[in-house]
Amino acid sequence: MPQRPRDATIRHGLARVLSKRGICSRSEAARWIVAGRVSVAGRIVRDPEFPTSARADVGLDGRPLPQVAPVCLMLNKPRGLVTSASDERGRDTVYRCFDGAGLPWISPVGRLDQASEGLLLFSNDPQWAARVTDPGSGPDKTYHVQVDTIPDAGLLAALVAGLDDDGELLHAKSVRLLRAGTRNAWLEIVLDEGRNRQIRRLLAAFDVGVLRLLRVAIGGLALGTLPKGHWRLLADPEIASLARPSRR
Known part of the structure; x- marks a missing residue:
């Protein structure tokens, strides 16, 4: 096994270096490394955490790593698809929407749960994805949410004020009523942070059920007229x- 180098520029494990170059996910890179497919400076390395410079001479299957152009795209995610590359329960995933597209490896930038729909970003550029999803400086996310009640001004204010949910503060940056029928209504909810199932949990705390949840914008990028299940490059x-x- 090659000795671990002492270069002061080394910052990341080998699996992370492959992922940061947009070749594959970190978990896939780890599998390649353990299988003996990856080399550093011409020598096979089987340790996914082997400290490696971002500028190191890394090879795959005896050849230099391919140059992969950055890809950033948006998808109009249909309801019912899981936001993952594969699913242990055999459910359809968002990658079904890219069948036959010939895209390089791409990963979701943020998530939408299975029952939610709308704007979902993908990229093979981890640095860009980290900036977009940064909880302190990333762009706001705008949702249109159909709820099973007619909310009053007090409820809208309470959703912005937020509440403690098992030690986690849940709140919306802003909420406004879009339209109301006799039994349900549509709200526009803007979030400036991303917590797991945040809107559903926040509304449930006020005994409000979600009938549909659609993400319509991330920052200034709007879903627009992109058909459901379709995607486009940014x-x-x-x-x-x-x-x-x-x-903020």
């Missing part, structure tokens, strides 16, 4: 805008 200005720190 333009350079859109990519730059989403990674720009937002003002």
